[in-house]
Amino acid sequence: METVYAIFIKDGAWLTILKGLWATVQISALSLLFGTILGALICILRVSNFNPAKVFAQIYIAVIRGSPVLMLLMLFFYGIFARTDLTPITIAVITFSMHTAAYVAELLRSALMTVDKGQVEAARTLGFSKVQAFQLVALPQIIRVAKPVYQSTLINLIQWTSVVGYVSITDLTRVINNTAARTMQPMITIIGGMIIYLALSYVIHEIFAWTEKKN
């Protein structure tokens, strides 16, 4: 118990861990927001009948999903944006948003494919406008199908952010690694870090479960 106290509480260690957790939450939340918007746009391009847009979306998805996110992050931070004034957090959010967008685009496309076109057409025959048919008939079905995969994407995103220590961001993983090196108690420290990540995933699970119940 004394060791656990020395690792996680003593001399303000808990506050440093909380700051690291905040960096993780901040990067994940912003990346999810921008990644979802960008992903929806990519999805529109992917399903459009305009071929160049479709090809662009296909290449984007293939390149981003096929590249390890750490390589992309390092390329942006130490290469493309190295001489700019963008903060490490901003570059991380750009990277993870782009990465998340590729996954969101694909999950939205697969959800879209499950919607029966006949239902939308029937709504149109009944006098619904295009927007109304999409909003009232297609969208609820897309959300229902996409939700579980979206939840997994968010949990994956939180875990992907654990590499931001490579670009000078002190996130939860980096704090845990620093603490392990300082206290020379890597096993206990890493188990503690895992519990915090698990708790975060549990919170997300509960939020999604709550929205499910509400519906």
Place this chain on the structure above:
Amino acid sequence: MKLKKVLSLLAVGALAGSLFTGCGDTNKSSENEDIKLGMITTLNASEQKVDEILKLVEQKSNINLLHHTVTFYKDLSAMQMGLESGSIDEMSTYDCVANYLLAKKLNLHVVEQHGMSLSDSFCFAVLKSNEGLKKDLDKALAAMKKDGTLDKLVKEYITDVKAEDPPSVEMPHIDGADTIKVAVTGDLPPLDLVLANGKPAGFNTALLAEMGKRLNKNIEIFDIEGDARASALTSGRADVIFWAIVPVDDSRPKDIDTPEGAVLTEPYFTDKITHLKSNR
């Protein structure tokens, strides 16, 4: 009949087990057993290159590395976990790190290395195009060596290492002065560590604070993963990084691990390599 079958099956199992595990003396001489040794990986020399160098060391010195199987680890914590889990028998680290671990009363002891006297030196790495900064750093280091400041810091942070964390280091702030950006890794105490309050500390940080005063420059420290040091330097994100080099002797070649495009200052500290073993 069934009992007979079961007994014969058990007998066959026991025979097969004894063949697999060996029927001879289980207390084999430890001299003939392979020692699984953990080392922190070099960043620019491949593991094959390091193997070749270890063979060269063996040929040209009295050191017997024949019975060592080396496993490379990313950092000290990973290697320590390897030792705790039994994946390796011994871990190779610096004397100062070993003393820090022992001061923390961890369940470890130093392994007697007969005839082994390897050591590494620590220095700063800057870009080749930043020769002026290298000269400034060398000049400040020479002055610190001459007036005994370096020895004082070695005594405070390394020789007199304690179980408690070292004190926090205040970086001097000089209005209007240029800033030198330095990347630290925080994974090699007591040289480089991050305190519970999240601030970098240790010998290297104290050395940087002193050098900032002497060079009349502000020092901005940021914490990154050890493997990202070379990228930080070559991209210009960092002006200075810390680097360990192998002192040149007739058994080991020069600059085996220096990043491309970087130059190294004169070493500011040299430390022996020690092997640690778990008491379990």
